[in-house]
Amino acid sequence: MANAILEVKGVTKTFPGVKALDDVHFTLERGAVHALVGENGAGKSTLMLTLGGVYKPDSGQILLEGRPVDFDSAHDANQAGISVVYQELSLVPNLSVAENIFAHRQPTRSLNLIHWDKLHRDTRELLKRFGSEHIEPRTPVAQLSMARRQVVEILKAMSVGPKILILDEPTSSLTDVEAKELFANIRKLKAEGISIIYISHHLSEIFEIADTVTVLRDGKHVCDAAVDQINEEFLIANMVGRKIGNIYGERDPGAKIGEVLFEARDLARKGEFEAISLKVRKGEIVGVAGLVGSGRTELGRAIFGAEPADSGQLFLHGRPLAVRSTKQAIANRIGYLTEDRKSHGLYLDFDIKNNLVANHLGDFCSRGGFLRRGMMEEFAAKSVRDFRIVTPGINQVLNNLSGGNQQKVLVSAWFGIRPDFLIVDEPTRGVDVGARSDIYQLLRDFARGGIGIMLISSDLPEILGISDRVYVMREGRLAGELARDQATEENVISLAAGVLTRTKELPQ
Amino acid sequence: MNILQRLVRQREFVIFMIVLAVVVAMSFASPIFLTEGNILALLLSLSIQSMMAVGMVNLMIGGGFDMSVGSILGFTGIIVAMIMKAGVPVPLAVLIGLLVGVAIGLWNGMVVAKLKINPFVTTLASLSIFRGLTFALTSGRNIAELPKAFKAIGQTRIAGVQLPIIYALVLVVVGDIVMRNSRFFRQNYYIGGNEKAARLSGINVDGMTIFNYVLTGVLAAFAGIVFTARMGAASCQAGTGWELGVITAVILGGASLRGGSGSVFGSFLGVLLMALISTSLTLLNVDVYWQQFVVGVVLITAVLIDTLGSARSGGAQVKKQITGGKAA
Numbered sequence: 001m002a003n004a005i006l007e008v009k010g011v012t013k014t015f016p017g018v019k020a021l022d023d024v025h026f027t028l029e030r031g032a033v034h035a036l037v038g039e040n041g042a043g044k045s046t047l048m049l050t051l052g053g054v055y056k057p058d059s060g061q062i063l064l065e066g067r068p069v070d071f072d073s074a075h076d077a078n079q080a081g082i083s084v085v086y087q088e089l090s091l092v093p094n095l096s097v098a099e100n101i102f103a104h105r106q107p108t109r110s111l112n113l114i115h116w117d118k119l120h121r122d123t124r125e126l127l128k129r130f131g132s133e134h135i136e137p138r139t140p141v142a143q144l145s146m147a148r149r150q151v152v153e154i155l156k157a158m159s160v161g162p163k164i165l166i167l168d169e170p171t172s173s174l175t176d177v178e179a180k181e182l183f184a185n186i187r188k189l190k191a192e193g194i195s196i197i198y199i200s201h202h203l204s205e206i207f208e209i210a211d212t213v214t215v216l217r218d219g220k221h222v223c224d225a226a227v228d229q230i231n232e233e234f235l236i237a238n239m240v241g242r243k244i245g246n247i248y249g250e251r252d253p254g255a256k257i258g259e260v261l262f263e264a265r266d267l268a269r270k271g272e273f274e275a276i277s278l279k280v281r282k283g284e285i286v287g288v289a290g291l292v293g294s295g296r297t298e299l300g301r302a303i304f305g306a307e308p309a310d311s312g313q314l315f316l317h318g319r320p321l322a323v324r325s326t327k328q329a330i331a332n333r334i335g336y337l338t339e340d341r342k343s344h345g346l347y348l349d350f351d352i353k354n355n356l357v358a359n360h361l362g363d364f365c366s367r368g369g370f371l372r373r374g375m376m377e378e379f380a381a382k383s384v385r386d387f388r389i390v391t392p393g394i395n396q397v398l399n400n401l402s403g404g405n406q407q408k409v410l411v412s413a414w415f416g417i418r419p420d421f422l423i424v425d426e427p428t429r430g431v432d433v434g435a436r437s438d439i440y441q442l443l444r445d446f447a448r449g450g451i452g453i454m455l456i457s458s459d460l461p462e463i464l465g466i467s468d469r470v471y472v473m474r475e476g477r478l479a480g481e482l483a484r485d486q487a488t489e490e491n492v493i494s495l496a497a498g499v500l501t502r503t504k505e506l507p508q
Numbered sequence: 509m510n511i512l513q514r515l516v517r518q519r520e521f522v523i524f525m526i527v528l529a530v531v532v533a534m535s536f537a538s539p540i541f542l543t544e545g546n547i548l549a550l551l552l553s554l555s556i557q558s559m560m561a562v563g564m565v566n567l568m569i570g571g572g573f574d575m576s577v578g579s580i581l582g583f584t585g586i587i588v589a590m591i592m593k594a595g596v597p598v599p600l601a602v603l604i605g606l607l608v609g610v611a612i613g614l615w616n617g618m619v620v621a622k623l624k625i626n627p628f629v630t631t632l633a634s635l636s637i638f639r640g641l642t643f644a645l646t647s648g649r650n651i652a653e654l655p656k657a658f659k660a661i662g663q664t665r666i667a668g669v670q671l672p673i674i675y676a677l678v679l680v681v682v683g684d685i686v687m688r689n690s691r692f693f694r695q696n697y698y699i700g701g702n703e704k705a706a707r708l709s710g711i712n713v714d715g716m717t718i719f720n721y722v723l724t725g726v727l728a729a730f731a732g733i734v735f736t737a738r739m740g741a742a743s744c745q746a747g748t749g750w751e752l753g754v755i756t757a758v759i760l761g762g763a764s765l766r767g768g769s770g771s772v773f774g775s776f777l778g779v780l781l782m783a784l785i786s787t788s789l790t791l792l793n794v795d796v797y798w799q800q801f802v803v804g805v806v807l808i809t810a811v812l813i814d815t816l817g818s819a820r821s822g823g824a825q826v827k828k829q830i831t832g833g834k835a836a
Contacts (some may be wrong), residue, residue: 073665073707073710074707074708074710075708075709075710078710084708084710090702090704090708091702091703092697092698092701092702092705092706092768092769093701093702094697094701094768094769095697095698095701099694099697103698103705103709103711104691104694104695104698104706104709104710104711105709106694108690108691111690112690112691112692113685113686113689113690113691114689114690114691114694116689152779299674480681
């Protein structure tokens with residue numbers, strides 16, 4: 001192909017026990033936005049890291065503008081014109097925006113001393129080029145919102161003047177408005193002739209921004225397609241390798257919603273939320289929607305006792321409930337699935353077994369307080385079966401599982417406390433389609449068993465897809481309550497935003 | 509954020525204000541505090557630790573840690589004294605002494621960077637090894653009657669100011685400038701702040717780590733040479749436990765055990781504050797045993813001011829950001 005800027009030919013990469021890439025072929029056209037999709041573990045990240053010079057392929061060839069290349073480091077790839085915007089932000093929090101963008105490439109004067117004025121000038125120019133003049137080059141990155149950090153990350157990649165830019169899940173921490181800005185910037189880059197590889201779980205974004213798409217599954221190349229000739233179903237079917245009808249599943253017509261299980265009256269926590277009154281019934285999945293910073297997560301954490309409310313009352317089974325700590329919440333059979341499984345929810349260096357028992361270790365102890373391994377193993381094996389966790393065994397360390405399977409471990413760990421009331425916060429963030437549909441099914445199964453579920457999520461289709469009722473929060477207050485048949489995307493958004501066109505920024 | 513809040517969040521500023529407060533209070537409490545003699549004595553007493561602190565803060569910014577600086581100081585002093593006694597000329601002996609510091613730093617750095625052994629464990633072993641060697645080589649005896657030319661290194665005065673003070677001030681000023689402004693030393697802020705990011709930016713993390721240990725080692729060796737010259741004799745005990753004082757001062761001055769922060773100026777203020785406390789307590793006739801107690805209280809107070817300050821502003825911010833996500 002005359003117009004190909006990058007060709008990947010038969011690249012294979014093996015890690016102990018896994019063939020992460022298996023004879024992958026893939027061509028990037030000059031000036032195109034090429035999406036790369038696949039479930040977690042499909043090989044997207046490995047391919048990205050290989051192109052970015054972090055990994056070396058075991059076999060196969062990478063051609064950049066027709067010439068074979070062989071990178072020894074990320075720096076090499078950078079020099080050759082390939083820049084990667086990593087999903088896990090690669091910024092240094094203590095350093096300024098300017099020093100992060102020009103990391104180790106700061107302009108210098110004599111004696112290798114940094115030319116600060118020029119550094120800040122160059123940074124300001126770059127920020128201006130991408131319509132981000134509102135970011136001050138001297139601000140430490142730690143003081144920026146996630147969205148602005150993402151901008152800094154992209155500018156860092158852009159500052160070397162790459163020919164190819166690889167974006168890995170760039171919208172995972174952005175609001176919709178911020179994502180739109182990002183897309184505008186991507187189009188600008190494309191107009192400048194830069195070729196882009198775009199990796200995302202959000203299929204709708206692919207249809208918005210990409211020209212072509214490559215699907216990977218289990219390390220193998222499945223298909224290439226022009227985006228305007230396919231639809232979302234086609235992609236999902238190719239990613240999963242089987243047809244998934246409605247990923248949210250269907251409501252069981254026989255499922256009954258019972259009496260009120262949990263109630264909050266006038267709950268408030270200074271600076272975060274106030275005057276929150278809500279109810280959750282037995283067998284009901286109640287969605288809590290709202291913009292970032294609307295107090296959704298804070299509310300969930302307050303009910304669970306992680307950062308307790310300042311005032312207001314809680315009732316469970318009609319009885320007043322005093323929850324001042326997470327320990328009390330667990331004793332009352334309230335569970336909480338954190339939105340941030342990596343830093344709050346799981347012990348990634350531990351195996352599945354130990355993660356599953358961590359929040360109710362007492363159940364596995366003998367009278368003398370010693371752990372009973374047999375019981376733990378039995379419980380873990382049963383959970384792995386019941387929750388369809390894909391793993392070689394219960395002794396597998398969590399770091400080796402895909403995001404979706406980690407999330408299933410978290411769900412099953414909380415199910416282990418036999419909760420009556422379960423708060424789930426962003427249960428499917430970073431989880432691929434197949435595992436997502438499993439998790440929704442699990443939540444529905446819990447509800448059918450009589451558990452009340454409070455679903456906090458910023459993924460609107462998810463809220464609408466599985467909730468029986470939806471509360472919408474805005475700026476720390478309840479903006480409204482919608483029954484299932486009123487809960488449309490439009491209604492939720494207008495309640496959440498108040499004024500639709502206003503951009504919601506995080507407080508600085 | 510107004511300027512005052514911004515300043516308070518700079519650890520240097522907090523320490524500077526404490527130093528100022530102590531100086532003002534002491535100038536009223538003791539008539540001899542602000543005399544030239546007392547100030548020079550104070551500076552002389554902190555000069556050795558200041559030299560070691562310059563190396564230590566550079567290392568700690570880059571995420572490293574060195575427990576062996578006190579032992580390097582003592583070992584170098586003994587080696588230099590021994591070879592001079594054996595007839596090696598003074599300049600060559602000093603050079604060999606510095607090379608001893610380079611070699612120990614290289615060893616520490618290689619073990620940490622290449623074998624990935626924890627810095628605390630690695631340098632704790634070096635602390636023991638080189639203190640042990642110091643005693644073994646001398647059978648625990650001190651070495652006195654060193655050449656005059658050697659003693660001049662630590663005892664000469666220029667315009668009334670002892671040379672060790674001048675060495676220390678030059679190192680602090682140059683160190684502060686290069687660590688703030690040179691691209692080479694700036695690499696440490698990236699390494700300590702986010703090692704993965706540093707690697708991706710093309711920074712030679714292992715090489716820099718080894719360099720940091722070598723610099724710490726050579727500065728500790730230099731401090732050992734100056735200290736021995738000043739005393740006019742090499743002592744087996746020299747530098748015992750000083751690593752803790754240096755590390756305390758560097759943390760007081762804004763460095764973090766996790767790396768990524770700190771400055772030479774801050775570290776110097778840390779050393780200064782500790783010396784001030786000890787001088788002040790002596791002038792106030794407080795029992796010498798209270799000095800360590802006060803240093804501990806000051807250390808935890810400074811760190812608490814910092815942590816509570818960032819919990820109120822930065823901490824809440826970070827939490828808000830963690831709750832980020834796609835808006836409904």
